[in-house]
Amino acid sequence: MSDDPLDALLNEMAPRDGEPIDPAAMARRDLQKALPKRFYKEATAQAQNGAFVLLLDGRGAKTPARNKLALPTLAAAEAVAAEWAGQDDVIDPLAMPLTRIVNSTIDGVAREMGATADEIAKFAGSDLVCYRAGEPEALVRAQAAAWDPVLDFARERLGARFICAEGVIFVEQPEPARRALKEAVGRVAQGGPAAPFALAALHVMTTLTGSALIALAVAHGELTPEDAWAAAHVDEDFQMRIWGADEEALRRRARRWKEMEAAAMLWGLVA
Structure with missing residues (x-):
């Protein structure tokens, strides 16, 4: 298993087998888990290849399904970055509703x-x-x-x-x-x-x-x-x-x- 903290976080946030990609369902599940520690200092948004991506300490973030976390507008990407920047010592998915919706969009809705x-x-x-x-x-x-x-x-x-x-x-x-x-x-x-x-x-x-x-x-x-x-x-x-x-x-x-x-x-x- 990878020791990368971002990979570990994605594994925690990913839907389980048979679980729908749904922000509300994922949030309820996350209530039962220990919260992962914050592993980055800075969260920013940046234009990249015609979209706007979330960067954690300059590294491109990914969704739970390992897709690039990219949005169509800078304002939306900055709002997601603000959620990540607003986390304290731990990363609480319940405090990141916008990120959850964006994840479910990229991993699920965009395909369906x-x-x-x-x-x-x-x-x-x-x-x-x-x-x-x-x-x-x-x-x-x-x-x-x-x-x-x-x-x-x-x-x-x-x-x-x-x-x-x-x-x-x-x-x-x-x-x-x-x-x-x-x-x-x-x-x-x-x-x-x-x-x-x-x-x-x-x-x-x-x-x-x-x-x-x-x-x-x-x-x-x-x-x-x-x-x-x-x-x-x-x-x-x-x-x-x-x-x-x-x-x-x-x-x-x-x-x-x-x-x-x-x-x-x-x-x-x-x-």
Whole structure:
């Protein structure tokens, strides 16, 4: 086995056999492991062969699958370098959500663009904002206030008219609405060298919020990441107001927010 500390770190960060390349899943696994010591003094970004790479003490960094850690814009590479520079005595993957998304982009999404786009588009059939409570009235109003603007955005900007249903009974969305959402995601996937990173960011935002429409609203500047996050947790916040805060749920949400924030940042740096 190599004594190189970077190789050792990559082995620790790499997915196990059969494990999906997924930033959230990798973070949960990393909670159970001892953190590796920081082995570099300086983390920087540098232009190289038409891309921008992360350098650790002048040496090119790699992803867990041993691909070059290269990004399409200097701003994105500098943001990743800032995460590495911000590590203290140990390297904590939980404190590096942007790096995790970039790794999963390079090692996974870039090879599976069509499949990733399809996963996002599938949310058209069960998007969070289309399923509403019938009561109590306070929750009905809260959902409408948070989610109606998202449906307005989909109609006005994407040309997609979605149907709302009460309760959890499945509703078949109109084919034109599903097609319009798929086309919107497809345009992201066809966005040139930055497309894998933008698509990965959109995928993370979609899965974290349970809504491709909320994620696309962030991507189009219709919602801030903070407002999108609040919209995704309307039901949970309503229940907490009635029954009190669930501290463990709030801790999980805080960890997931870091991933949401990083995904929105990545989108803004590459899209």
